[in-house]
Amino acid sequence: MTEIYNLMDMLLPFDWVHYTFMKNAFLAISLITPLFGLLSTMVVSNRMAFFSDSLGHGAFTGIAIGVLLGMTSPLLSLIIFSIAFAVFITYIKNRSTASTDTIIGVFSSTAIAIGLMIMSHGGGFNKFSSFLIGDVLSITADDLKALLLVFVLVLAGWGFLFNRLLVLSINSAFARSRGISTFWVESVFAALLAVVVAISIQWVGILIINALLVLPAAAARNVTNNVKEYQLISVIIAMAAGFSGLLLAYYCNMAAGATIVVLAALIFFVTLMLKARFVR
Template sequence: MEVLYALIGALPFDWVGSHFMQSAFLAVLLVTPLFGLLSTMVVSNRMAFFSDSLGHGAFTGIALGVLFGSVSPLLSLVVFSILFALLVTWIKGKSAASADTIIGVFSSTAIALGLMLMSRGGGFNKFSAYLIGDILSVSEDDIRALACVFVLVAAVWGILFNRLLVLSLNASFARSRGISAFWTESAFAAMLAVLVSISIQWVGILIINALLVLPAAAARNVTNSVKSYHAVSVLCAMSAGVAGLIIAYCFNMAAGATIVVALAVLFFVTLALKPHFVR
């Protein structure tokens, strides 16, 4: 860890002199590639509404951790988000109702339950930081946790990628090849839940879904192959992450929101360039 901080501290920029900025920069380098990767399947499989529901469900996970007292809010958030994602995936596959209806029911119920529990005794204000997030508050322990999540998600992604790709192209063909849609989608949903849970305290519940949509949406405008689609999505996420962090530091603004705005700018730029790339 000391080596990484020393390398960042050697960069020729004024902001690297602050230890909290070094930690935030490391966090951005670890988490934005994951958002870039996973967002490709979120966009390809039309899961934007589902990923948004994970952020809403996070309210309940945080509230349950506080309600039980001895349970870490972050631990309860991760566990609840995974269970929430798996339950939605299971019911979506079993119910005759449309997917957006099922997700909408769970999303609205989870956020209402979370708000109800958080407001118990008038104590909601202390949880308001989760709405906006603050990546400048990331600690060295958080960096270690992010590094573990990075390795875990990257490994699971490598295992699931081909199955997810086939499912995104043709679900019937995937079934004929022996690919279980439920288990593959459940594993991917669990990955999304872990990433959202571990990042939400720095990005914020209100805008977390943008990081799971904008990188791939921007990449889709200017790519013609699967490989370039994923590469450009990761590049967009990392570029916006670094640029947003530095702009937020220089102008004293919320880093998570600034990163999302930087991604939105990239999306509109690639949208304008789309006629020159996609034929």
């Protein structure tokens, strides 16, 4: 990490670059926002906004279980539970006759209620309330190593799933007719979403993490005409909101996660006004 820090000192002409916590936050945003940009394209195309929101609620229960098991860091239980939660919702959704939003609503509300129940026992909730709003400035060097691993795994999974997800976003029946196992494709994608949500909860926060899985692609969709542009612009928007939000939060002494989301929302509204000009 020392070599990376030294390189940042040379390349970035900002006063904040002398602080290690800001360097870590900058590197974290460099790794995680491209993933939000990519994954959000399929979240929006497959109408999974409500599902991605439920992952944040499920993550809260994962944290609570880690606390219950006495883990010093609840990250492991958070990731495991988030993946299991995402795959289980996908399984029930594909097997039940109830509407998708009903199933997700039931699981989402139940998960956060269980998490609150466990965390509130014995007055331990306050210790982990920071997960609700997040704190990107708390990222450590070890967290960055975990983020790098997730970055590589998600990109590999994205390369494997993309064509199947694209067909699935058009029509699930058509996807099945092309020999695509819709359940397994949805499950693996849900697991990737769950991992990204779990690993970034600590700096984005449960309350607003869903916004970063929706806003970049929603904004990109307003001003693009093909899939390649859609993905590229979504990644650019996510990264632009991430870096500018971090700097604005630093200089104005505000919560970084919330600032990033607000800037992403502003970009969405700007692209919405430009939609008629770009999309024909």
